[in-house]
Amino acid sequence: xxxxxxxxxxxxxxxxxxxxxxxxxxxxxxxxxxxxxxxxxxxxxxxxxxxxxxxxxxxxxxxxxxxxxxxxxxxxxxxxxxxxxxxxxxxxxxxxxxxxxxxxxxxxxxxxxxxxxxxxxxxxxxxxxxxxxxxxxxxxxxxxxxxxxxxxxxxxxxxxxxxxxxxxxxxxxxxxxxxxxxxxxxxxxxxxxxxxxxxxxxxxxxxxxxxxxxxxxxxxxxxxxxxxxxxxxxxxxxxxxxxxxxxxxxxxxxxxxxxxxxxxxxxxxxxxxxxxxxxxxxxxxxxxxxxxxxxxxxxx
Numbered sequence: 001x002x003x004x005x006x007x008x009x010x011x012x013x014x015x016x017x018x019x020x021x022x023x024x025x026x027x028x029x030x031x032x033x034x035x036x037x038x039x040x041x042x043x044x045x046x047x048x049x050x051x052x053x054x055x056x057x058x059x060x061x062x063x064x065x066x067x068x069x070x071x072x073x074x075x076x077x078x079x080x081x082x083x084x085x086x087x088x089x090x091x092x093x094x095x096x097x098x099x100x101x102x103x104x105x106x107x108x109x110x111x112x113x114x115x116x117x118x119x120x121x122x123x124x125x126x127x128x129x130x131x132x133x134x135x136x137x138x139x140x141x142x143x144x145x146x147x148x149x150x151x152x153x154x155x156x157x158x159x160x161x162x163x164x165x166x167x168x169x170x171x172x173x174x175x176x177x178x179x180x181x182x183x184x185x186x187x188x189x190x191x192x193x194x195x196x197x198x199x200x201x202x203x204x205x206x207x208x209x210x211x212x213x214x215x216x217x218x219x220x221x222x223x224x225x226x227x228x229x230x231x232x233x234x235x236x237x238x239x240x241x242x243x244x245x246x247x248x249x250x251x252x253x254x255x256x257x258x259x260x261x262x263x264x265x266x267x268x269x270x271x272x273x274x275x276x277x278x279x280x281x282x283x284x285x286x287x288x289x290x291x292x293x294x295x296x297x298x299x300x
Contacts, residue, residue, distance in 0.1 A: 011236070013059070013060045014064060015064055015067030015070070015071055016071070018059055018065075018067075019218070021057070022080065025057075027234070031081075032079040032080070032284070032286050032288065033054070033055065033057050033079065034054055034055065034057065034082075034277070034288075035058075035068060035069060035080065035081065035082040036055045036056050036059070036079055036082075036083050037059050037083075037084070037085060038058055038059070038061070039060055040064050040110070040256070040260070041109050042056045042058055042085065043257075043260045044110075044113060046107055047263075048140055048268050048289055048290060049137075049288060049289065049290060050287050050289060051289045051290075052144060052283045053281075053287050053288065054079075054281065054286060062087065062161075066082070066096060068082070069082035069096075069098065069101055071101040072100065073098055073100060078284075079284055079286065080100060081100045081102060081277070083102050083109070083273070083277070084096075084101055084103050084104070085103070085104055085107065086103045086105070086106060086107055086108065087108065088164065089103060091161065092161065092164060098175075099280070102276045104273060105271050106226055106227070106229070107226075107227065107229055108158070108230055109117075109229040109230070109231065109232020109273075110230075110232070110234065110235060110256065110259065111226065111229050111234055112231075112271055112273060113231070113260070113263050114235070114238075114259065115226060116236050116263070116268075116271065116283055117267075117270060118267075118280060119259070119263065119267050120146040121144065122262050123255065123262055124145055124242070124246070126258070127242060127246075127248045127249075127255070128246035129246060129247030132245060132246045133246050136241075136246060140185075140186050145241055145242065146238070147242060148237075149229075149238045149241060149287065150225050150229055151186075151187065151232075152177065152181060152186070152187065153186075153217050153225075153229040153233035153234045154214065154222055154225035154228040154229055155188040155190075155222075156172070156175055156177060156188065156233050157198060157217055157228030157230060158215070158218035158228050159172065159218065160230070162214050162218050162263070163197075164213075168204075168206060169201065170197045171200040171202050172197060176217075177233060177236050177237045177240055178183075178244070179192065180192040180193040180194050180196055183244065186241070188219075190212050190215045190216050190219070191208070191210055191212050193212075194211035194215055195208050196216065198211060207263070210281070235259065239254075239255050242245040242255075268289075277289070
């Protein structure tokens with residue numbers, strides 16, 4: 001299937017389409033339905049869910065997911081829950097107040113996974129040269145590559161936030177983080193970030209000087225860097241750092257798959273997401289999570 005045809009099919013799916021699919025499923029399947037934003041979320045969560053009691057159903061993004069759960073709530077559909085990316089909830093817009101919506105701990109599910117204790121270290125051990133990692137951390141005075149990736153990604157995230165809030169309409173999707181890093185300090189160069197963002201944006205109405213000032217202002221206000229980090233930016237930055245300085249060769253897509261493969265039961269149980277879905281399920285007489293050794297991830 002071509003990308004054009006695939007995108008056209010995805011564009012034809014709306015919240016009503018998801019609800020119609022749930023109605024069809026309910027004719028012969030009474031298990032709990034966990035709505036997620038896409039196939040990447042399924043890859044992370046499915047190995048841990050108790051398949052006999054619940055299963056994931058993908059939508060095609062946050063707006064479709066939230067639209068579907070609003071309809072499900074209005075219709076009082078039983079045993080349907082949505083796992084939504086936190087995104088800019090609570091910063092740019094309020095949360096949707098529903099017992100059937102569970103937000104990720106951090107910006108999105110990938111960011112939540114990467115923040116699990118030890119998971120980045122395990123991936124680093126299998127993709128990097130240990131001595132080069134040691135030298136990098138010593139040179140930068142940091143304790144982990146995850147810390148470096150977070151500091152870099154937070155600045156890009158702050159620009160994303162400003163672009164949405166101020167209506168700048170900058171084209172920041174799939175942003176090439178490697179082009180804006182100062183490799184002497186392993187930090188974002190605000191000027192390079194401003195120029196790259198403007199170059200990617202057609203008919204941009206803001207000058208590099210103005211955008212650089214905005215970036216510096218936003219960066220100065222960051223209190224919790226991880227809150228600004230999308231999983232895509234974190235993984236892209238992580239991949240860039242290990243290729244540049246740690247003897248690794250894996251790209252962002254490979255590391256993204258490795259992240260989900262490394263996501264163990266112990267990692268899951270360190271998240272608020274685990275306890276929120278567990279509580280939602282138990283309130284409805286459901287055991288959502290598989291238990292070791294039944295959990296699929298324990299045998300892979």
